[in-house]
Amino acid sequence: MNTSDMLEAIKDLNLTYLMLAQHMIREDKSAAVYRLGVSQELADVLADLTAGQVLRMARTNVLLCRMRFDDRLILGLLTSHGNENMMPQSHAAILLSGQPVEELA
Secondary structure: OOHHHHHHHHHHHHHHHHHHHHHHHHHOHHHHHHHHOEOHHHHHHHHHOOHHHHHHHHOOOOOOOOOOOOOHHHHHHHOOOOOOOOHHHHHHHHHHHOOOOEOOO
16 A cells, blocks of 8 residues: 555545544434543534535544554453453443543643
8 A cells, every 4th residue: 555545545534434423423422422532522523513624624644533442451352252241342341431531622
């Protein structure tokens, strides 16, 4: 994958993420805040973006979303392959919910 393809992939991912975030926030704001790991204030801003603003934001070459698992424990819990036992995924969700939310600067 060359640099141009990578930048296009980042732009596509940004657009998809912003559209999904807006949809989630408009459907159930409190669940979206939890699942996206953003503050109420940032959720309000995202929900109020126009289509043009979303497109302009998505065109940046910086990834707008980030991975929320910063340690091995959470990564291990999320990748557990025991479908019959949902405890590792539930434990990961509890740990992720305790992480600080992203704030507007």
